[in-house]
Amino acid sequence: MAERKKVKLPSGFKDYLPEEERKRSEMLDAIKRNFELFGFVPLDTPGVEEEQTLTGGDPEFKKQIFKIKKSDESESLALRFDLTVPLARVVSMYPNEITFPFKRYQIGKVWRGERAQAGRFREFLQFDADVVGSGSLLADAEIVALMNQVMISLGFQNFLIKINNRKILGGLPNYVGFSKGKLDAVLRTVDKWDKIGIEGVLKELSSKNAAALSKNEARRVVDFFGIKASNNRELLRSARALISTDDAEAGFAEMEALIDHLASLGVPDDKWAFDFATVRGLAYYTGFVFETILTDLPEIGSVFSGGRYDNLVEHFGGGRLPAVGASVGVDRMLYAMEKLEVSFSSGKNMRAVVLHFDEGSLAAAERAVYELRKNGIPSEIYLGKEKTLKGQLAFAVKNNYAAAVLIGEREASAGTATIKDLKSYKQTEVAIEHVASSVKKILGGR
């Protein structure tokens, strides 16, 4: 066997050790339950796809993917960079197995073949819910209702789902009077509003390095994005009075209808707001776009985002299918839950450990762990080398067990066990057949 060098993790990749992984996994399970509550069904696709499927020959995508090197060069394979392209492939490949509208969710790793950068991962978990094959506004409303439900059920109270419609932004060049080609540059500047303020935006809009608008044009842009209103309907009215292009009008009508849908679906008024400055980076959105901001932690950006993309599925080979969906920012959401101490579960560690100190007590200790598990209490029996009570208790404390079950020589011969609450350090001795009920009392008291 060859000698090993010191092992390491490549940069841009991350391990999730048990403490973090348990929290992440609980969060994902909770989100999954909500997706299923909303009628979404699970899908899984390989991490590896044909390069042609992923990029469609587009050089922009080619730069972003991890290609796979094989001795056999008859295939060109690569790692997926999102879950949307595989979704497009699936809806195109299985016309007989899938009924539309197709509501699917998928959790999976995706990879970005960029150079590793500080704070940017090259592998991360994506968690998407999409409705493919429905152009109905109700589908958009369902996505917002789902986002609201997920946030509430994870335990977040102070969040806001910001909603915009790309059609409004499409009407902006006509209203202001600049060429369509400048729209992206204008939106990039508007996106900095919170950071550089209204004066900063005005200045940058006129800059040669940005959209290079005239003073008057820049003013009109700021007038529009600066509209203040006390509620969503009033905001729509004010904006409609300013912009009256056909594009924008279609967007306004959709927004007006959405207000009613969200009310019927039980999404509280204070949990969402129209915001014309919500742009989303991805160019493929065609209608509504959604972002979820934590009002106590706005600096991390959106934790749950999405929108309508009526052309993307066709572009990636999936036929002419309108679609709308949303994606959980798994790492950001997890970070926010930690930071804001938000929790959907007790968050307590409800495990027990059986400690034992001599060969003769082993059978009794095994009986104890069997009883605990039979009663549904996650528990283990000490497997290490420490022979002393002190040494084994140190292990139990370091691993955050809630209760320890001690089986010494005396207990083994008496048919009892000593149950120790690892928080209060109180202990009681019970008959071995009562181990589970006794430990449950400790766990229940937490």
Next chain:
Amino acid sequence: MAERKKVKLPSGFKDYLPEEERKRSEMLDAIKRNFELFGFVPLDTPGVEEEQTLTGGDPEFKKQIFKIKKSDESESLALRFDLTVPLARVVSMYPNEITFPFKRYQIGKVWRGERAQAGRFREFLQFDADVVGSGSLLADAEIVALMNQVMISLGFQNFLIKINNRKILGGLPNYVGFSKGKLDAVLRTVDKWDKIGIEGVLKELSSKNAAALSKNEARRVVDFFGIKASNNRELLRSARALISTDDAEAGFAEMEALIDHLASLGVPDDKWAFDFATVRGLAYYTGFVFETILTDLPEIGSVFSGGRYDNLVEHFGGGRLPAVGASVGVDRMLYAMEKLEVSFSSGKNMRAVVLHFDEGSLAAAERAVYELRKNGIPSEIYLGKEKTLKGQLAFAVKNNYAAAVLIGEREASAGTATIKDLKSYKQTEVAIEHVASSVKKILGGR
């Protein structure tokens, strides 16, 4: 945008469409709950690792991996081919975060960079539980108890955990009188016992293309593997009487002790058996090996296998740490559950769909789906284009909903909903606030 070719899935890869993925996901969740019940904690590691970590420079491994091609050639990355090597890396990298014995489970995709073959996947899900850092026999017993618990809780009744100890096999050359170098060839032949019978084994053992034993040597091999006994203790006694090398004696002592541990941990006698012919392909096992066979479906082989590997962690850079673990054969287990119609859950589809037929009824329909979800019933509102009852019911039936909630013009104005049982086709009309309790009655009756 470049024109798209017809998309396809590369050979050796597989999609899990919702019906199959739901079953797989439920199965994985059930297994996970049992792993946690036994005190295992979750770990996640990237799909991508340094090539050096994965192969240790061993050319055998190099042939099996998918390498990753990057423009920047300063790194050599590849896809992991199992979860054991990443475990070895983790225990070596985080000495301060991990306490030993470390009981972790991990679910994740792994890749084999072989040429695609019929029935062999190049990507599959691996699901492992391992105890690292305990040389105690109790840890081996815990793994067997876990295997038993998982099988029972998935709903399997007729299964057998076959247990062997590599140390016994290590004593075989001495006992028979052939050179150690022939052991692998001997075991490969013995492995065919069920297929070619005792005469076939005898013949092949003497063949020049196999182990080339003498007739007498072959006879002694067959004598050993053919020992019949009415129980595990008797089997041990008979085998011990035959082989008395030091190697084998250590193995026999471990097996004898295991019998008691399994009894204390509540593993029923009829669910496991010693079997000297259970070899396991992987050369890295050093002590006990385990295989789980379904007695109603023996031809698919083991669905849950493992063993002790005391040298592997060190070989892969993880320090001198004994380890024992087991791995679920996810695809085989899923296949067996289907084939044997084994189920741990009701297996019933407990979802409802709200149907609606005109714009004016939409708000009432949205109210209905809100009520259903508020009461924890997975449900959706029809998002397609069909406007007729017939068309929407066809969608509901095709998607296996248990109940449909119909909101027509009449219902919308009366504040009611018609609830249709999609099995019996019986229907009742209820006030809209009673939608959830009425649907629950249908779901409860299934």
